[in-house]
Amino acid sequence: MHFDLDEDGLALQATVRDLCGARLPLETTRNWTDAASFDRAAWSALAGLGAFTMTQPEARGGLELGVADAGLVFQVLGAELVPGPLVAAALVADLDERVGAGEAFATVVTRPPAGSGPARAGGPWVIPHLDLAADVYVVDDQGVWRTAAGAVEGTPVPNPLDPTTPMWLADAVPAGEQVGGPELARGWLLRGSVLASALLAGNATRTVELATAYAKQREQFGRVIGGFQAVKHLLAEAFTRAEVARVAVDAAAVALDDAGTSVGDGEGEGFDDGYADPTFNPVRAIAGARVLAADAASRNAKTAIQVHGGMGFTWETTIHLFLKRAWILRNAFTTPEEAADTVAHSLARPKWMAA
Amino acid sequence: MRLRDSESDARFRKEVRAWLAENLPVLGPRPAYGDWPAKKAYDQRWQRMLFDAGYAGIDWPAAYGGRGATASEQLIFLAESAAAGAPDLGVHFVGQLHAGPTLIAEATDEQRDFHLPRILRGESIWCQGFSEPGAGSDLASLRTRAVRDGDHYVVTGSKIWTSYGFAADYCELLVRTDPDAGKHRGISWLIMPMDTPGIDVRPLRTIQGESEFAEMFLDEVRVPVENLVGRENDGWRVAMVTFSFERGTSLVRELLTAMTMVEELATLAKTLGHGQYHSGPRAGQSRTAWDDDAIRREIGQVAAELDAMWALTRRNVTRAAGGGGVPPSGGSAFKLTYSEAIHHFGEVAMKVLERYAISLDALPLGAGAGLPVGRHIIEHLHAFAISIGAGTSQIQKNILAERVLGLPRER
Numbered sequence: 001m002h003f004d005l006d007e008d009g010l011a012l013q014a015t016v017r018d019l020c021g022a023r024l025p026l027e028t029t030r031n032w033t034d035a036a037s038f039d040r041a042a043w044s045a046l047a048g049l050g051a052f053t054m055t056q057p058e059a060r061g062g063l064e065l066g067v068a069d070a071g072l073v074f075q076v077l078g079a080e081l082v083p084g085p086l087v088a089a090a091l092v093a094d095l096d097e098r099v100g101a102g103e104a105f106a107t108v109v110t111r112p113p114a115g116s117g118p119a120r121a122g123g124p125w126v127i128p129h130l131d132l133a134a135d136v137y138v139v140d141d142q143g144v145w146r147t148a149a150g151a152v153e154g155t156p157v158p159n160p161l162d163p164t165t166p167m168w169l170a171d172a173v174p175a176g177e178q179v180g181g182p183e184l185a186r187g188w189l190l191r192g193s194v195l196a197s198a199l200l201a202g203n204a205t206r207t208v209e210l211a212t213a214y215a216k217q218r219e220q221f222g223r224v225i226g227g228f229q230a231v232k233h234l235l236a237e238a239f240t241r242a243e244v245a246r247v248a249v250d251a252a253a254v255a256l257d258d259a260g261t262s263v264g265d266g267e268g269e270g271f272d273d274g275y276a277d278p279t280f281n282p283v284r285a286i287a288g289a290r291v292l293a294a295d296a297a298s299r300n301a302k303t304a305i306q307v308h309g310g311m312g313f314t315w316e317t318t319i320h321l322f323l324k325r326a327w328i329l330r331n332a333f334t335t336p337e338e339a340a341d342t343v344a345h346s347l348a349r350p351k352w353m354a355a
Numbered sequence: 356m357r358l359r360d361s362e363s364d365a366r367f368r369k370e371v372r373a374w375l376a377e378n379l380p381v382l383g384p385r386p387a388y389g390d391w392p393a394k395k396a397y398d399q400r401w402q403r404m405l406f407d408a409g410y411a412g413i414d415w416p417a418a419y420g421g422r423g424a425t426a427s428e429q430l431i432f433l434a435e436s437a438a439a440g441a442p443d444l445g446v447h448f449v450g451q452l453h454a455g456p457t458l459i460a461e462a463t464d465e466q467r468d469f470h471l472p473r474i475l476r477g478e479s480i481w482c483q484g485f486s487e488p489g490a491g492s493d494l495a496s497l498r499t500r501a502v503r504d505g506d507h508y509v510v511t512g513s514k515i516w517t518s519y520g521f522a523a524d525y526c527e528l529l530v531r532t533d534p535d536a537g538k539h540r541g542i543s544w545l546i547m548p549m550d551t552p553g554i555d556v557r558p559l560r561t562i563q564g565e566s567e568f569a570e571m572f573l574d575e576v577r578v579p580v581e582n583l584v585g586r587e588n589d590g591w592r593v594a595m596v597t598f599s600f601e602r603g604t605s606l607v608r609e610l611l612t613a614m615t616m617v618e619e620l621a622t623l624a625k626t627l628g629h630g631q632y633h634s635g636p637r638a639g640q641s642r643t644a645w646d647d648d649a650i651r652r653e654i655g656q657v658a659a660e661l662d663a664m665w666a667l668t669r670r671n672v673t674r675a676a677g678g679g680g681v682p683p684s685g686g687s688a689f690k691l692t693y694s695e696a697i698h699h700f701g702e703v704a705m706k707v708l709e710r711y712a713i714s715l716d717a718l719p720l721g722a723g724a725g726l727p728v729g730r731h732i733i734e735h736l737h738a739f740a741i742s743i744g745a746g747t748s749q750i751q752k753n754i755l756a757e758r759v760l761g762l763p764r765e766r
Contacts, residue, residue: 001364001427002357003669004677009356068356212760227763232756239755240688244663251666254358277434278614279662280358288659337652343662344655347621351438353727 003250005072012069013076019049020080026318032083033163035131040102043084047102051077052089055191060097067191071198071253075246078202078297078329081321083164085129087195087332091188092137095146095179107133107149108192109173110333111140123171128328130154130168138173139185139192147176162324189333194252194286196332197293201249203329204242204296207322211235211304218309231307238300245289245296252289255282278348287334287342294336297326358669360431367424368431371410375439378404385442388716389565395480395522398445402477411475412455419459419467420475426672430607437611444608446522446567450474450481452605454527457544457597461585466546470525482523484514484547484571485594492750494529495538495591499573501530501545507577508532508545510553513570516744520556520569523549527597528578533588544590544597546582553577563736564715598745599680604672606693606741610664613697613734617658620700620731621645624654624707627726644707653703660696664689684759687751694742701735708732 005013023042032038047053054070056062063069070090077086088108093100107129114122127136136152138145154168180188212235215226225231259282279285301323305312312319330336360368382401386393405411414429415421424432436443444451455474458467473479490497499512510530517526526547533541549556553576559568585593624644633640644650671685705712708728715733717725742748756762 001360001430001669002673003666004356004673006356208760212762215762224763226756229753229765232760232762233749233752235760235762236691236752236755239684239760240691243684243688244667244692247666247670248659248663250356251358251663251669254356258359279665284658285662287655288662291656291659292663340652340655340659341648342655343659344621344651347618347654347658349622350615350618353619353622 003247003254009069009072013072016046016049016051016073016076017080019045020076020082024080024082026081026321029081029083030164030318030321033160034166038084038132044102046082047089047100052086052093052102053100054090056093056100060093061101062093066253066257067194068250068253068257071194071249074195074198075202075205075249078199079206081203081206081318081325085132086199087192088129088133088137090195091192092135094184094188096135104134105129105132106135106137108137108139108188110189111138125170125173127152127154127168127170127173128165131166136173136176137179138176139188141182141185143178143182143185144180144188145176146179147174151176162321162328164321165325165328190256190282190286193290193333193339194249194256196329197245197252197286197289198249200290200293200297200326200329201242201245203322203326204238204245204293204300207297207300207304207319208235208238208242210319211238211307214308225307234303234307238296238303241292241296241300245293248285248289248292251279252282252285255280255285258282278346281346284343284346287339287346290330290334290339291336291343294326294330298323298330301326361427364425364427364431367428368435371432371435372439374408374410375435375441378408379439379441382442391521395446398442398447399477399480401442401445402447406476411477412451412471415455415459415471415475419471426676429604430669430672433608434611437608437615443612446480446519447474447477448567448605449483449518449523449527450479450525453483453597454481454525457527457593458584460596461544461593465581466584470546479524480519480522482520482526482549482569482571483516483518484526484528486516487513488515492747494594495542497529497531497542499528499530500534501532501543501578503532503580504577506580508543508580508583510545510547510573510576510578513572515559515568515570517556517559517569517571519567520549520571521558525549526571529590529594532590536588539591541588542590542594543587544584544593545578546584547576547578548582551576551578561736562739563733599686604668604675604681605745606689607668609741610661610668610693613700614658614661614665616731616734617654617661617700619727620704620707621654621658623726623728623731624650627708627711629707629709644709650703650706653699653706657696657700657703660692660699664693664696667692683754687746687754687759690741690746691748691751691755694738694748697734697738697741701731701738704731704735 023045050063051073053062054065055067058064085105085107088106089099091108092106098104099106107127109127112123112125130149133149136147136149151174152170154170157167160166215231216224218225304319311317386397412421413424413432417423458470487497501508501510526549528545528547530543530545531541532543553574555572557570559570629642629644667689671681675681711728712732714729716729718728719725757764
């Protein structure tokens with residue numbers, strides 16, 4: 001067991017962080033609200049580092065690393081609040097090298113569940129970044145389907161909650177071509193979920209850093225507000241949530257790497273590898289990571305806004321962007337509520353309790 | 356990053372599992388809760404078995420009689436012990452996790468040669484004499500006086516939260532040796548034999564009904580000067596060494612037990628009837644807490660929180676193995692979050708047990724030993740021991756804010 005970032009992991013994060021600072025600074029990217037304003041060259045530079053092809057084989061232009069390494073990169077992308085269809089690019093790289101290389105865009109959507117009344121048949125579909133995407137990939141429990149983005153009749157969502165995650169609604173998405181079976185679909189849901197949770201964990205980490213820096217320089221009552229215990233405790237709690245979210249995401253990604261392709265549905269038995277550690281079950285670990293990362297990102301951004309006081313409530317600052325991104329990402333590939341249920345269903349009966 | 360066992364880890368796990376399966380039945384049944392003399396004998400018997408098998412002092416260096424196991428092996432041993440339902444350290448907690456490691460780090464060769472083998476064999480039980488009625492979170496304000504008289508210190512004062520005071524042979528005792536120095540500078544760390552005249556130990560009953568704690572009153576107790584650990588008036592630094600062990604991994608076994616208790620709670624949730632009896636349209640239909648989406652998901656949340664604490668533990672021990680112990684960012688983050696998770700666990704347990712949350716024992720109905728209701732309520736009450744003991748959650752937040760985030764210090 002060695003469960004910490006090694007030098008390679010830290011170097012990987014530093015490389016991505018440096019590129020984000022140079023090519024994708026938040027002052028700039030916060031204005032990438034549509035395909036026209038999106039800087040494709042910066043996106044390509046990010047892809048050039050291998051950000052979307054970490055887990056791909058070398059023959060496909062990949063780095064042949066694990067989901068754990070991809071997770072480390074996505075934590076940085078989350079902290080830098082990089083916009084664009086990041087998780088979709090990492091998944092679709094399995095099928096389309098141009099997307100992995102940052103030369104084309106794709107968006108991945110999950111089939112909406114049936115509601116009631118007008119939504120009885122399922123829908124409407126929610127599709128992010130439809131204007132950028134060449135293809136729309138649909139994931140459900142049967143498999144993965146590809147449809148040309150131009151074939152989808154989408155209505156742009158007015159005044160999007162997260163300004164740099166523009167969304168479209170569609171009553172239907174054409175069936176398209178099946179490009180993967182249930183196994184690929186299950187793999188994408190798990191990998192997509194843990195990468196989205198990595199973005200959330202990075203998001204949670206950055207808002208504490210921003211709030212801590214502000215609390216050290218903002219003075220009221222003749223002293224820095226970071227000296228008040230009420231503020232210190234808010235920040236200590238937020239720091240702890242981010243740390244815990246990060247280890248949960250790392251553990252989930254490692255569990256997925258260790259499971260390889262033999263991922264079950266995760267219900268009931270725990271993960272029977274003869275080692276008696278139920279947390280090695282990737283389904284359980286990935287669900288648990290979402291529960292913690294979504295909570296950490298939302299609550300830490302709120303804490304950061306509160307610590308920034310009136311300034312935090314302005315559009316001018318960047319912190320509300322972290323909160324809004326967190327509210328979008330919480331629902332990517334699973335929700336914290338559904339994930340909590342998944343963890344509950346993974347719990348085995350203890351050996352000493354009679355059946 | 357790697358979580359799986361290496362080949363040698365896997366071999367060690369197999370060996371431990373086989374040893375536990377063979378030896379636990381020999382140990383016999385656990386004594387009743389609150390029967391401390393029986394508990395002491397039981398814990399000592401187990402410690403001796405561990406010693407004979409080479410598992411005592413698993414993380415202590417081999418040079419001091421320990422196994423010198425790797426961090427992975429230490430966690431494997433704890434995880435396998437918890438899964439098998441083996442006893443925890445019990446009365447050996449202070450000796451194994453506080454006093455022993457502190458002696459290894461700070462004591463003289465004579466002190467180590469005398470005490471460490473006795474601790475490992477389970478022959479000497481230690482208690483902690485740190486907190487005082489007037490010195491809790493502000494431990495450095497302690498007032499128990501030690502006045503030098505020839506080759507003895509004469510100690511007078513009172514201590515509280517003296518873990519295992521009723522069972523102990525020795526006490527790790529913090530005393531004030533220089534009342535005129537600053538409050539952190541006049542403290543010394545002494546080894547006090549508990550059979551010295553002038554020591555009065557009274558059990559302290561906690562909200563759990565029973566506990567390992569005691570109050571201890573010291574009236575002119577004569578402690579040999581040779582029992583000083585570290586230099587005179589340097590005891591605060593020595594105590595900080597003790598705390599670094601305490602905040603590191605001493606709660607891991609409790610965590611592993613709590614993880615299995617969540618499984619037990621889930622099983623109870625699927626078993627016990629829930630809500631009010633229905634005479635209307637749903638009459639006769641079974642309804643369990645597991646059928647309640649909110650409760651079921653909350654059980655999942657608690658499990659996710661505890662799983663994350665297990666992941667954090669593995670990160671902390673990995674970092675500690677790199678030298679320098681568990682950093683405060685990891686140790687305090689663990690202590691703080693684990694406290695909250697156990698309180699959360701208790702809240703959910705009350706919702707699951709509902710009308711059956713009425714006893715601190717097992718309920719005398721159902722198959723076999725009855726419904727294990729009481730231990731979930733005791734765990735809920737025990738959550739306060741976690742969030743208050745060894746530095747309250749508020750103290751942990753101060754540590755994180757000041758030492759990790761670099762915010763201004765209190766005072």
